[in-house]
Amino acid sequence: MTNNLTSFLAERKKTIEKQLSVYTEKLDMPDSLKKSMLYSLEAGGKRLRPLIVLAVLNAYGKSEKDGIPVGCAVEMIHTYSLIHDDLPCMDDDDLRRGKPTNHKVFGEATAVLAGDGLLTESFKLITSHVSDEVSAEKRLRLVNELISAAGTEGMVGGQVADMEAENRQVTLEELESIHERKTAKLLGFCVIAGAILADAPEKDIETLRAFSSHIGIGFQIRDDILDLEGSEEKIGKRVGSDTTNDKSTYPSLLSLEGAKHKLDAHIKEAKRLIGGLSLQKDLLYELCDLIAARDH
């Protein structure tokens, strides 16, 4: 990672983290619910999703201002999904980012409701917290894109498909389709949202949709590789769980080497796709490399 991306990410990460807390603090709700939501929002993480929104705005040379509430909305959705995924009836995880999972601290009922609350409030960041410069039509488009990425046709549906694929062999095609919905679409929203806020031409948006699908699948392949090769300390949760759970993964279908080649191919294709667009590509290229090489 070059200094360019390092300093870009470090500066914005603080802003995003501060705003996540500010938005949530302002809501009038029972203390225990607020504590539970803030616990997971403030648990750290790369904040990759909001940072992608800002990187795309930056690449178009536009103000990043309205990318902050939109990025925070995605981070809230991502956080709710982690809280629900960790529940005993789902993955039954005790640790997340090196800390006890939400339901371990606040109990299952509050964890379910904290997730519901984060999901519901996330949309308000788009409908109410972006500036008036973003037209009502554009806000509606952003909400629609976020629903497609996070709802039954995206993340929620992908989660169910992933559960159903457990304990059986799936084809590479099925695996891609699961991860397209479970992971890639929400990452894709971040790219598209940045482009919509930047008033990018529609043909750019379609190219960026293809780009984000490649980096999304690449992100998931890296996740599978980290589950085999990663450091428990850096990831903050147990590794090797895919093997224990007998889950089909890219390495299990393609071998570890095959998965690494596949990852490279997706990252290369992502970079090729944006090569023809009129925008500052350096940050986006570095982002692709970060996704391919991340260690947590």
Added chain:
Amino acid sequence: MTNNLTSFLAERKKTIEKQLSVYTEKLDMPDSLKKSMLYSLEAGGKRLRPLIVLAVLNAYGKSEKDGIPVGCAVEMIHTYSLIHDDLPCMDDDDLRRGKPTNHKVFGEATAVLAGDGLLTESFKLITSHVSDEVSAEKRLRLVNELISAAGTEGMVGGQVADMEAENRQVTLEELESIHERKTAKLLGFCVIAGAILADAPEKDIETLRAFSSHIGIGFQIRDDILDLEGSEEKIGKRVGSDTTNDKSTYPSLLSLEGAKHKLDAHIKEAKRLIGGLSLQKDLLYELCDLIAARDH
């Protein structure tokens, strides 16, 4: 209930139920998730919330067309809240409307995700399924009102406050505040949404907000009375559970007679409030009576 309201409700109920299925069928998601969502959406119920949206539009003499997707959005939110409330970690209920609860049929993980899916998709009915006659600004206002009613400042927060009030004596004031958030705000959204779609004057909307708070609290008092006096067969779930769970209710704080008087007072005040508005009040008056006298 007069023939007027009976025939109004019966006709619209079919339309609402059909549309709930149509919207959900069209979404591209795993079969098991769709079955789980449809199971709860099609489990019956009074459909009171969407019918309130339509009744308010009718009272203003406006087309009910765009009230249908908006009403279906609230019904989806109501349905998701029932699925999550019934979970073992929440109320742990096995029966809902005389049928096994969602997690009893589809398992807990799918039930959590079906709730998440319904919540996420509900907003799309407002952002995408109302006609172009409803401006983007008005749609955003509807989404914001729905988030306030359903999120941490409304239903989700009320649910947490309700859990925290279990096993301890609460004051009447606390009880009203809990039910204002847990129940009344979402019913209130239906009234307000009807008025917004009808282009009602802002001062009407404020009066209707007060009106809906009274019918919402009235609705909850009737719920508490039914838990003591109701027929298990008609309600479709066990009665007497509030007493078993040692929950503070209107009858436990005010006596059964006192609760009935309180209910009457709320319904009378609701009717008084809309007395001065320029709209066709018959249906709304009958709706108040229905809420006060419902047997399920």
